[in-house]
Amino acid sequence: MSQQAKQYKAIGEDLWKNRTEKVNAELFSFTYGALVVQMIKDYENYVEVNKQLEKMGYNIGTRLIEDFLARTSLPRCVDFRETAEVISKVGFKTFINITPTISFPSATSQQQSPRNEVAGMTGPTEFILTFDENPLAEFAELPLDAMGSKYAKAAEEKKVLNWDQKEIGGQDEGLWFSNVLCGVIRGSLEMLQMQVEATFVSDRLRGDDSTDIHVKLIRIMEEEQPINDE
Amino acid sequence: MTVYGVWVINKAGGLIFQRNYGGIKPLTPRSGLLCFLTSVRSLSAHCNEPVTTISDGIAQLSANEYLVMAGTLHGVHAITSRIAPVAKSSGVQIIESESFKMTIHMTLTGIKFVLISSTDMSNAESVLQKVYEAYADAVMKNPFYTLEMPINATGFDARMNAIVAASGT
Amino acid sequence: MFGGSSSGAAGSNPASSSSRFSIPAITSSSLSTGNTTSVPSPTAQGSKRQSSYLSSQLNNLALGGGAGAAAITPPLTSIVDRPVNRMRGAEVGMGAWAFLYSAIVAHSQSRVESIVDLEKRLASLGREAGQRIIALQLLRNAQTANLKDPKREHRLIPILQYIHTQIYRYCFGKAADGLEKSVDGDDEYMLTSNQPPLTQHISLPRDLSQLSCEAFTAGLVEGVLDGLEVPARVTAHTVPTDQYPNRTVILIKLDQVVMDREAGLGK
Numbered sequence: 001m002s003q004q005a006k007q008y009k010a011i012g013e014d015l016w017k018n019r020t021e022k023v024n025a026e027l028f029s030f031t032y033g034a035l036v037v038q039m040i041k042d043y044e045n046y047v048e049v050n051k052q053l054e055k056m057g058y059n060i061g062t063r064l065i066e067d068f069l070a071r072t073s074l075p076r077c078v079d080f081r082e083t084a085e086v087i088s089k090v091g092f093k094t095f096i097n098i099t100p101t102i103s104f105p106s107a108t109s110q111q112q113s114p115r116n117e118v119a120g121m122t123g124p125t126e127f128i129l130t131f132d133e134n135p136l137a138e139f140a141e142l143p144l145d146a147m148g149s150k151y152a153k154a155a156e157e158k159k160v161l162n163w164d165q166k167e168i169g170g171q172d173e174g175l176w177f178s179n180v181l182c183g184v185i186r187g188s189l190e191m192l193q194m195q196v197e198a199t200f201v202s203d204r205l206r207g208d209d210s211t212d213i214h215v216k217l218i219r220i221m222e223e224e225q226p227i228n229d230e
Numbered sequence: 231m232t233v234y235g236v237w238v239i240n241k242a243g244g245l246i247f248q249r250n251y252g253g254i255k256p257l258t259p260r261s262g263l264l265c266f267l268t269s270v271r272s273l274s275a276h277c278n279e280p281v282t283t284i285s286d287g288i289a290q291l292s293a294n295e296y297l298v299m300a301g302t303l304h305g306v307h308a309i310t311s312r313i314a315p316v317a318k319s320s321g322v323q324i325i326e327s328e329s330f331k332m333t334i335h336m337t338l339t340g341i342k343f344v345l346i347s348s349t350d351m352s353n354a355e356s357v358l359q360k361v362y363e364a365y366a367d368a369v370m371k372n373p374f375y376t377l378e379m380p381i382n383a384t385g386f387d388a389r390m391n392a393i394v395a396a397s398g399t
Numbered sequence: 400m401f402g403g404s405s406s407g408a409a410g411s412n413p414a415s416s417s418s419r420f421s422i423p424a425i426t427s428s429s430l431s432t433g434n435t436t437s438v439p440s441p442t443a444q445g446s447k448r449q450s451s452y453l454s455s456q457l458n459n460l461a462l463g464g465g466a467g468a469a470a471i472t473p474p475l476t477s478i479v480d481r482p483v484n485r486m487r488g489a490e491v492g493m494g495a496w497a498f499l500y501s502a503i504v505a506h507s508q509s510r511v512e513s514i515v516d517l518e519k520r521l522a523s524l525g526r527e528a529g530q531r532i533i534a535l536q537l538l539r540n541a542q543t544a545n546l547k548d549p550k551r552e553h554r555l556i557p558i559l560q561y562i563h564t565q566i567y568r569y570c571f572g573k574a575a576d577g578l579e580k581s582v583d584g585d586d587e588y589m590l591t592s593n594q595p596p597l598t599q600h601i602s603l604p605r606d607l608s609q610l611s612c613e614a615f616t617a618g619l620v621e622g623v624l625d626g627l628e629v630p631a632r633v634t635a636h637t638v639p640t641d642q643y644p645n646r647t648v649i650l651i652k653l654d655q656v657v658m659d660r661e662a663g664l665g666k
Contacts, residue, residue, distance in 0.1 A: 016492075023496045023596070025489035026535065027528060027570050031496075031615075034527035035503055038520075042510070056506055060498045062377060067366035067494050069338055073359070076318075076338055095495040138486050139531065180499075191339045371497040371600035373504035374607065383602035384644070 008085045011072070012093035019071065020094055028096075029138045036140075036177060040168060046146055047170030050179045057183020058190075064095070065188035076192070079123040080217050083194070087185065087215075088129060096136075100129040105214075118217050126216040128201070136178045137205055147206045148174030176200040178211075185215055193221040231398040232348040234288040234330060236361060236390060237296075240378045241340040243304030247381040248296045250288045251394045288330075288346065307334065307342065324354075333358060341365075357397045364389035483538065497600055504601070504612055514610045518635075522618030529622020532569065537626070551627075555653070555661050558627050559588055566623055570616075571596050581650070586658050590620065590649040591638075599645065611635040613647045620649055630654035 001009070039049045072090060077083045084102045092098050104124040118125045144151045149172045176182075182198040189196045195218040202208035238247035291299075311321035325332040326349060333345045333354035343358045343365070345351070368386035369375050375383060507520040537551065544550065552558045563578040571592070581587030598612045611617075613635035621633035632652045639646050 021493035022490035023493045023572070024570055025491045026486050027532065028491045028496055028499070029486065030528040030531045031503075031524060032499065033531075034524045035499075037527065038524060052506075056502045059505065060502045063370040063501075064494070064498050065339060066337065066341070066362075066370045067498070070359070070362040070366040094492055096491045097489070135486070135489065135491055367497075367600045368602065371494070371501050372602050373501040373508070373612075374602065374604045382604070385600060385602040388644070 004082060005085050005089065008089040009099070011074075012090040012099070015072065015090065015094045016097060025097070025135045026138070029135055032136045032180075033140050036175075040175075044167075045169035046175040047173050049170075050173065050176045053176070053179035054183040054186075057180035057185075058187035059183070060180070061184040061187020061189075062191050063187075064184060065191045068094070068188065080121060080125050080127070080194075081123045083189070084124075084127040084129075084215070091188075092129075098131065098133050098135065100131045100213075103128045103130065118219055121217065121220070126214065129213045129215065131211040131213075134178055134211060136180070137203075137211075140177055140205060142175060142177065142205050145171050146175035146177075148172070150207065174206060176203060177205050178203070182213060185213070190221075195219050195221055231351050231353075233345060233351070233357065233394045233397050234348070235346040236394070237300060237303075237342075237344040237346070238361075238365065238381065239300050239304055239342040239344065242378070243301045244378065245297050245300035246379065247386075248300070249387070249390065250290060303332075303334075303344065304342070307336070335359070335362065337362065351397075353397065357393060360393045361390065364393060483535070484542075487539070493596065496597065500597060500612075500615070501601070514607060517610060518614035521612065521614040522621070522633075525615035525618025525620075526622040526625070527618075529619035529624075530626050531622075532566070532619070533623040533626030536565070536569070554664065555629065555657065558624070558629055559590075559651070562620060562623055563590055566620075567592075570619065575649075584652075586653040586655075588651045588653070590651070591646065592616075592649075593640075593643040593646050595645060595647045598647075611637050611647065613637070613649070616647070617649050620651065624651070629657050631657065 036049070036053070039052055040046070043049050043052065068091060071094070074086065074090070077086060081104070084104075088100050088102050092100055104127050145168060151174075179200060182200060185198040186196055197214075197216045197218060199214050200212070201214045202210055202212045204211045233251050235248070235250045237245060240246050307321045311319045314321070321334075321336060323334055325334070329349070330346060331349050331351065331354070333347065333351070335343045335345075335355065335358040337343075343361050345354050345358050345361070347354055347357075351357075364386060365381075368383055368389050369381055372383055372385065375381065503524065504517075504521065507517055511517045511520060540550065552561050559578055562575075564574045567573065567575045567590075575590045576593045577589070577591035579589050579591070581589055592613075595613050595616065597616065601612050603610055603612075617633040617635040621631060624631050624633070631654055634650050634652075636648045636650060637645065638648050
């Protein structure tokens with residue numbers, strides 16, 4: 001672990017231990033699960049639910065960032081690598097008491113995909129957060145028809161429709177149960193003038209080997225805001 | 231150590247919160263910076279409105295005057311960060327006159343918290359920090375608040391009153 | 400991953416023939432449960448977990464044999480393989496809750512026409528949470544008693560006291576500030592919180608002054624009561640005092656069935 005990573009780990013742990021009001025994680029988990037179920041009943045389409053969860057997360061992120069800054073008083077990060085460290089070790093730590101592992105794909109997969117160039121940025125411009133634990137999904141299990149294209153066909157054949165026997169749309173994409181997290185990342189970074197794409201690339205709930213969110217910097221937004229007209 | 235007032239200015243320079251708190255020192259009318267800022271009023275139609283003073287504190291101006299001043303302060307802040315000799319300057323942080331000072335804290339997200347206080351307010355920065363925390367709680371965690379809009383939450387006013395009451399001791 | 404199952408319910412239930420596909424439908428806390436959740440008895444839930452642990456091993460063996468069923472093999476990280484007590488005592492930041500709930504209120508508001516409907520939506524989420532919380536608590540009580548003679552309240556007053564103290568402490572970090580019988584009727588009880596933590600940062604706009612965002616808590620209490628077979632209608636009401644502007648009364652109106660049963664059980 002780099003010196004920087006160690007430093008943020010210590011900051012995050014101290015904040016969590018000494019400066020964070022806490023609430024039962026199971027209540028949090030059950031409530032989120034109930035929300036997702038309610039949304040599936042409302043929209044009857046996994047793609048739409050993914051979208052709504054992301055949007056809800058975005059709205060949370062644009063507000064949560066102020067709480068984060070007010071409580072941490074951290075200065076602006078110098079590069080995206082530092083941003084990744086802060087998100088994992090201070091952000092996720094102080095809000096939901098987990099520290100997802102960070103990896104930087106561009107360093108290894110440079111040949112396969114063109115490097116993500118962002119004007120004015122040095123160092124990595126994308127990273128992957130890998131979740132060993134996820135309090136949102138602790139009590140969740142997806143029905144087959146929500147697991148994406150891998151299982152959609154099997155679900156169809158087997159008639160695994162355990163949702164009041166109602167057909168739910170968007171089975172090819174399936175449900176990204178914790179998609180709210182992507183929105184939170186996108187919303188909070190946007191408030192810091194970083195436009196990013198944050199997407200789930202895998203989820204253990206869907207039978208994948210790991211749970212990963214890919215965060216990619218698109219551009220740094222103009223800092224100067226126009227002066228308000230009267 | 232007296233807090234006269236608190237402003238919150240959104241990213242675009244709009245005043246979204248403004249309260250005067252009863253002070254103990256009568257304000258010299260049109261002194262120092264306030265004079266500079268209010269001079270902008272001469273451009274508006276409100277220049278002949280009388281300046282009233284609440285019993286023992288800061289001048290009570292019209293809502294429109296406060297909006298104009300907040301916009302001006304926003305512009306001044308932008309200028310100071312542009313003319314700074316280093317890149318990405320924080321911009322102006324303290325403006326001081328004989329009778330009062332303004333302490334400005336801009337967050338990384340571009341919101342400005344402004345504390346108007348007596349000149350001997352040595353803990354202005356920490357008071358503004360508490361104001362920011364109250365904003366994060368009582369405004370950001372309130373589902374009925376729309377971002378960038380004026381703040382009208384009883385919970386925030388209650389927190390502000392408590393912060394101001396505790397700030398002078 | 401199977402090692403984690405060791406913290407499961409103690410006991411010696413033989414493996415049943417239940418297939419893993421059927422498990423989502425009966426696990427009270429699983430996503431795939433429909434809207435009319437029947438809360439399984441703690442013992443049943445415990446044994447399901449055990450049997451699935453064994454059956455999942457069988458499944459793995461079958462997979463190793465290269466059966467053509469690979470395409471429909473469900474994920475190996477099935478919920479029933481996870482230790483149910485891993486999260487016991489775990490906490491998240493109150494900020495995370497506050498932002499999630501705030502977003503839920505805002506989202507719900509966009510989908511309803513009236514304050515009554517908004518409260519209904521919030522209450523229905525609380526109800527879902529409450530049903531799962533009581534199922535988990537009953538399971539843990541049974542585990543603590545080593546599956547022998549698990550204690551479970553059946554009389555009304557002890558049940559209400561259990562909610563006032565244990566359930567409130569579990570959900571909100573401390574017991575409710577009061578439990579009283581209503582003067583309006585024998586079938587009405589009130590749980591009072593001076594400073595409800597879940598909604599502490601919410602200020603109502605004037606046009607919504609009749610709303611109580613604690614409707615979630617009301618739904619939660621209703622779900623818990625439901626899990627204890629005490630049907631009731633539960634509502635939340637803000638009853639401020641000068642000292643406690645957010646003081647909230649959770650009003651429990653018991654179903655006649657409960658009153659009749661209590662009368663039948665006698666003093």
